[in-house]
Amino acid sequence: MAYDKFTVLKSRAVPLPIENVDTDQIIPARFLKATKREGFGDNLFRDWRYNNDDTPKQDFVLNNAIYSGKILVGGKNFGSGSSREHAAWAIYDYGFRCVVSSFFADIFKNNSMNIGILPVTVSEGFLEKIFRAIEADPQTELEVNLPEQKISLLATGEHESFDINGYKKHNLINGFDDIDYLQDMKHEIMDFAQKSRY
Amino acid sequence: MSNKPTTLFDKVWDAHVIRSIADGPDVLLIDRHFIHEVTSPVAFLGLKNRNLSVMFPDRTFATADHNTPTINQHLPVADPLSANQLKALEENSQQYGISHWGLGNPKNGIVHVVGPENGITLPGMTIVCGDSHTSTHGAFGCIAFGIGTSEVEMVLSSQCIMQPKAKKMRINVNGNLHKGVTPKDVVLYIISKLTAAGATGYFVEYAGSVFENMSMEGRMTVCNMSIEMGARGGMIAADETTFNYIKGREKAPKGQAWDDALAYWKTLKTDEGAAFDKEYHFDGADIEPMITYGTNPGMGMGITALIPSAEDIDAGKASFAKSLQYMGFEENEPMLGKKIDYVFIGSCTNGRIEDFRAFASIVKGRKKADNVTAWIVPGSHVVEHQIREEGIYDILVEAGFQLRQPGCSACLAMNDDKIPAGKYAVSTSNRNFEGRQGPGARTLLASPLVAAAAAVTGEVTDPRTLMN
Numbered sequence: 165m166a167y168d169k170f171t172v173l174k175s176r177a178v179p180l181p182i183e184n185v186d187t188d189q190i191i192p193a194r195f196l197k198a199t200k201r202e203g204f205g206d207n208l209f210r211d212w213r214y215n216n217d218d219t220p221k222q223d224f225v226l227n228n229a230i231y232s233g234k235i236l237v238g239g240k241n242f243g244s245g246s247s248r249e250h251a252a253w254a255i256y257d258y259g260f261r262c263v264v265s266s267f268f269a270d271i272f273k274n275n276s277m278n279i280g281i282l283p284v285t286v287s288e289g290f291l292e293k294i295f296r297a298i299e300a301d302p303q304t305e306l307e308v309n310l311p312e313q314k315i316s317l318l319a320t321g322e323h324e325s326f327d328i329n330g331y332k333k334h335n336l337i338n339g340f341d342d343i344d345y346l347q348d349m350k351h352e353i354m355d356f357a358q359k360s361r362y
Numbered sequence: 363m364s365n366k367p368t369t370l371f372d373k374v375w376d377a378h379v380i381r382s383i384a385d386g387p388d389v390l391l392i393d394r395h396f397i398h399e400v401t402s403p404v405a406f407l408g409l410k411n412r413n414l415s416v417m418f419p420d421r422t423f424a425t426a427d428h429n430t431p432t433i434n435q436h437l438p439v440a441d442p443l444s445a446n447q448l449k450a451l452e453e454n455s456q457q458y459g460i461s462h463w464g465l466g467n468p469k470n471g472i473v474h475v476v477g478p479e480n481g482i483t484l485p486g487m488t489i490v491c492g493d494s495h496t497s498t499h500g501a502f503g504c505i506a507f508g509i510g511t512s513e514v515e516m517v518l519s520s521q522c523i524m525q526p527k528a529k530k531m532r533i534n535v536n537g538n539l540h541k542g543v544t545p546k547d548v549v550l551y552i553i554s555k556l557t558a559a560g561a562t563g564y565f566v567e568y569a570g571s572v573f574e575n576m577s578m579e580g581r582m583t584v585c586n587m588s589i590e591m592g593a594r595g596g597m598i599a600a601d602e603t604t605f606n607y608i609k610g611r612e613k614a615p616k617g618q619a620w621d622d623a624l625a626y627w628k629t630l631k632t633d634e635g636a637a638f639d640k641e642y643h644f645d646g647a648d649i650e651p652m653i654t655y656g657t658n659p660g661m662g663m664g665i666t667a668l669i670p671s672a673e674d675i676d677a678g679k680a681s682f683a684k685s686l687q688y689m690g691f692e693e694n695e696p697m698l699g700k701k702i703d704y705v706f707i708g709s710c711t712n713g714r715i716e717d718f719r720a721f722a723s724i725v726k727g728r729k730k731a732d733n734v735t736a737w738i739v740p741g742s743h744v745v746e747h748q749i750r751e752e753g754i755y756d757i758l759v760e761a762g763f764q765l766r767q768p769g770c771s772a773c774l775a776m777n778d779d780k781i782p783a784g785k786y787a788v789s790t791s792n793r794n795f796e797g798r799q800g801p802g803a804r805t806l807l808a809s810p811l812v813a814a815a816a817a818v819t820g821e822v823t824d825p826r827t828l829m830n
Contacts, residue, residue: 249510331386
């Protein structure tokens with residue numbers, strides 16, 4: 165098993181109402197020098213989170229103690245740019261298990277699911293509703309129910325359903341990954357590959 | 363087979379599907395896998411932890427580029443973390459029998475420059491690499507896209523990737539390009555029209571006379587930046603220009619194999635009447651030299667235009683304001699005449715010979731502006747040699763520039779080539795994100811011609827005013 169199973173997550177959420185949050189913001193390139201998957205959470209949103217002298221920037225949401233939780237809520241086009249999986253590692257390592265946005269960049273979305281983070285795409289209206297609810301009360305709790313493909317604001321019961329393909333859903337619920345799947349079809353791959361043109 | 367017209371993308375994709383999972387992705391065979399030092403070490407660790415081997419080492423190619431110095435490459439790499447990554451790539455390649463072009467190897471260079479240069483990239487292939495600019499190889503009529511490290515491990519261990527088939531988009535640009543308008547301007551123009559997320563979920567085919575008339579270098583520049591509008595990748599049907607580029611390169615087919623390949627490659631084009639999920643048409647004559655003013659590649663404009671105001675922008679107003687504040691710019695002001703501090707020419711976007719020829723065409727007989735620090739970084743040793751052989755090196759030196767050694771360099775600033783905080787850089791690379799070229803750095807993306815004009819004047823300058 166490659167990561168923790170994901171079924172139902174009930175948690176407060178950290179709001180980041182900024183559009184086009186790119187992977188260079190999530191983890192700047194100068195922190196990609198490791199050869200092991202360790203310690204990336206410390207540098208999550210490094211340049212938004214810390215000043216040049218490494219003191220925390222007080223106005224950044226991760227430095228504001230009133231916000232916490234395992235769910236990160238971001239603006240539209242979250243995770244654009246580089247394919248660095250380190251961005252997903254940093255988010256996971258920091259303690260998030262779910263990212264909610266109205267729109268995700270493709271590679272980030274794949275990378276997240278491959279390591280057990282659930283990206284939940286909601287409508288722009290529901291995203292606004294979540295931001296407003298957290299702004300009004302930072303204690304606001306969300307429930308992300310993967311088996312039912314439903315995300316809810318617990319206090320009001322407002323909810324929306326979200327899409328995920330059946331294969332990925334099964335993987336996340338059971339903690340399986342694509343490598344397990346592909347190992348099981350190795351003979352089929354070998355036959356195909358040997359006949360391939362290149 | 364049915365006679366239903368299909369797209370180039372469908373033809374290449376469908377030829378590689380081993381299995382389609384109901385309500386899930388396709389299992390796709392990958393023909394060529396490029397790896398580099400930054401996104402592969404954890405994948406190799408994963409292989410070791412699961413006790414897996416590399417299924418096809420001979421379909422895998424390693425080069426060091428992201429984290430390499432661009433001066434004194436003959437000396438040991440000073441940064442221990444960078445040195446460690448380079449060592450890991452070398453050791454992993456050796457252990458699994460993968461060809462490795464490390465620092466100092468005459469074939470070393472940026473992965474998306476050396477792949478095509480050596481004839482590894484061929485029409486109709488599926489190509490992946492742990493780097494989003496893998497889309498570059500689409501210039502050869504390939505399905506090529508960037509992947510994450512889990513997927514690198516997947517491809518190493520099974521030569522396959524699991525991906526849902528993307529939607530299809532065609533972007534047509536016809537008409538004649540004006541003087542001073544380069545492939546980089548064409549793609550920056552397209553991205554400015556579609557926005558940084560406008561092609562997310564799509565695979566793009568570029569079609570029309572503007573692309574047909576482009577060199578392979580130019581097509582690579584265009585396909586390279588497909589990811590900057592969110593596309594999974596971009597591709598251009600192979601034609602005589604493509605075949606002429608490939609013929610004779612080291613790993614290209616030879617003799618009978620060449621003839622067979624050519625016959626197949628000629629079938630790889632979109633049929634008349636094939637359906638796309640989305641289609642755009644642009645007129646090449648509407649494009650002028652481009653420059654970006656904000657913090658994503660969609661925030662581009664014609665160089666003589668004014669920075670738009672928040673009212674002109676569909677995207678979030680708060681994000682737009684944040685972006686201009688970071689850049690130190692105001693709405694409705696011109697970019698022309700803005701003082702700049704750095705010029706970077708290079709990267710997988712514009713680090714090929716044609717880009718240095720363009721740069722030299724402007725700096726020839728002029729001098730580097732005193733207020734400018736310029737980093738001129740070839741995409742590979744092959745490009746570096748061409749620069750010397752063609753006399754471009756002499757033009758550069760005469761004008762007060764230095765030539766550095768190949769690598770990704772200031773495009774992502776993993777090595778020491780970092781733009782200092784608050785400084786402005788006109789850069790031929792692909793991303794102007796906050797801090798991309800160093801913490802606090804401010805990036806203006808542009809073509810090699812615009813970069814050259816800035817380098818000799820010290821400010822944002824319309825290159826057409828310096829051209830004969």
